[in-house]
Amino acid sequence: MRKILMAACVVYLSLALVLPAMSADKKMVVGSKAFTEQRLLGQIMIQLLEKNGFKVDDKTGLGGTVVVREALVNKQIDIAMEYTGTGLITILKAPQPITDPVKCYEEVKKLDEKNGMVWLPLIPFNNTYCLMMRRADAEKLNIKSISDLSKYANANPGKIAFGLNAEFYSRPDGYKPLQTAYDFKFPEDKIIKMDPGLLYKALKEGQVEVSMGFSTDGRIKEFDLLVLQDDKVYFPVYNPCVVVRKETLDAHPELAKIFAPLSQKLDTKTITELNFQVDGEKKAAKDVAREWLTKQGLL
Numbered sequence: 001m002r003k004i005l006m007a008a009c010v011v012y013l014s015l016a017l018v019l020p021a022m023s024a025d026k027k028m029v030v031g032s033k034a035f036t037e038q039r040l041l042g043q044i045m046i047q048l049l050e051k052n053g054f055k056v057d058d059k060t061g062l063g064g065t066v067v068v069r070e071a072l073v074n075k076q077i078d079i080a081m082e083y084t085g086t087g088l089i090t091i092l093k094a095p096q097p098i099t100d101p102v103k104c105y106e107e108v109k110k111l112d113e114k115n116g117m118v119w120l121p122l123i124p125f126n127n128t129y130c131l132m133m134r135r136a137d138a139e140k141l142n143i144k145s146i147s148d149l150s151k152y153a154n155a156n157p158g159k160i161a162f163g164l165n166a167e168f169y170s171r172p173d174g175y176k177p178l179q180t181a182y183d184f185k186f187p188e189d190k191i192i193k194m195d196p197g198l199l200y201k202a203l204k205e206g207q208v209e210v211s212m213g214f215s216t217d218g219r220i221k222e223f224d225l226l227v228l229q230d231d232k233v234y235f236p237v238y239n240p241c242v243v244v245r246k247e248t249l250d251a252h253p254e255l256a257k258i259f260a261p262l263s264q265k266l267d268t269k270t271i272t273e274l275n276f277q278v279d280g281e282k283k284a285a286k287d288v289a290r291e292w293l294t295k296q297g298l299l
Contacts, residue, residue: 026053026252031068031077032060035196036278036285037127037216037271041081041240043289044266045259051299052258064167065090072117072243079244079255083127084108085236087119087243089173097173097236101126104237118249120242120259125268127216128235129168132203135226145229149210150184162186163208165196173236175212181234200225200279216268218276265296 028049032042042060049056059077062068069091071077084101087108088094094111098104101122109119131146143149153160168174169191179185192208200219203211213220213227220227242259249255270292277288293299 026055027057028054028079028248028252029057029059029077031062031071031080033065033068034061034063035214036218037214037275038081039285040271040274040278040289043286044262044293045079045081045242047286047289047293047299048258052254072245073115075245078248079242081240082119082243083238083240084119084122085128085173085238087112087241089236090171093172099233099237101237101239105239105241108241112243113246116246118244118246120244120256121263122239122241123262123266124239125216125266125271126237126239127214127271128230128238129174130213130215130230130235131228132200132211132213132220132225133209133228134203134206135224137209138226138228143228144226145231146178146182146234147231149228150182153184153186158187158190160186160210161190161192161208163192163194163199163202163211165199165212166193167196168212169193178234181232216272216275218272218274218279221272221276222280261296261298265298 030042030046030049032038039060042058046056046058046060059071062071062077065082065086068077068080068082072080082091084104085097088104088111089097092108092111094107098107101124105119105122112119131149133143133149138144141152143152149160164175169176175191192202194202199211199213200217200223202208203225204223213225215227219225242255242262244255274288274292277283278285290299
């Protein structure tokens with residue numbers, strides 16, 4: 001009996017030493033950009049990781065694309081959501097955008113492998129850039145598409161103030177090539193740069209007549225804005241993917257399984273509604289993420 005008890009004690013002490021080490025090893029730092037949808041996606045990732053036994057450090061809301069990418073490369077964060085079009089053009093510097101979702105994803109995945117990054121399967125919603133107007137103004141001026149806007153702007157120089165953020169102004173798939181594609185140019189004093197979080201309110205309140213936006217933003221519905229048709233299919237596809245360093249995925253291969261359900265459940269209608277709950281109904285991103293994950297049976 002004494003031998004049995006001693007053996008049991010040895011096993012217990014061994015587990016006591018091993019289990020904390022295993023638990024300590026399951027740590028993950030989650031990062032995101034600063035706008036609503038990214039914060040939501042970050043909270044969804046955090047809660048799924050915690051459900052699966054990870055201790056998570058919340059670094060959501062870091063800033064723009066470059067800031068989050070550098071944090072991932074420099075191992076300040078372990079995992080983040082990025083969009084395929086942004087990855088292709090802004091991060092990987094591809095010369096041309098790709099408008100086919102699958103082809104864009106496959107190209108980004110292949111190119112970024114050389115940088116030690118893994119793009120997990122794409123999530124089907126497309127948060128592409130868009131141009132917006134107040135619905136009443138667009139209907140009054142009979143502007144339904146970006147081509148219509150171009151005709152009006154060229155015929156009425158100086159009458160439209162255009163709201164955008166600094167990243168869109170300088171992106172290779174942003175404002176300047178858009179001018180070329182649609183053959184228009186707003187005077188520099190009519191290009192109003194501001195934080196992306198302020199653009200929708202500025203448009204709603206008449207500080208600008210046209211604004212860039214994101215097609216899945218809940219404030220489009222809240223403020224009754226009209227998204228102008230991209231009739232020349234200028235904007236690339238922007239499907240989100242979980243991006244993780246290969247070494248991190250090798251250490252935790254279960255990550256692919258943890259996030260797999262998002263590819264079936266998170267479509268454009270769903271993310272737009274979740275964004276609206278945060279921006280329109282003023283709910284916390286953490287609470288919106290938890291409620292949705294619970295309803296989907298993922299928590």
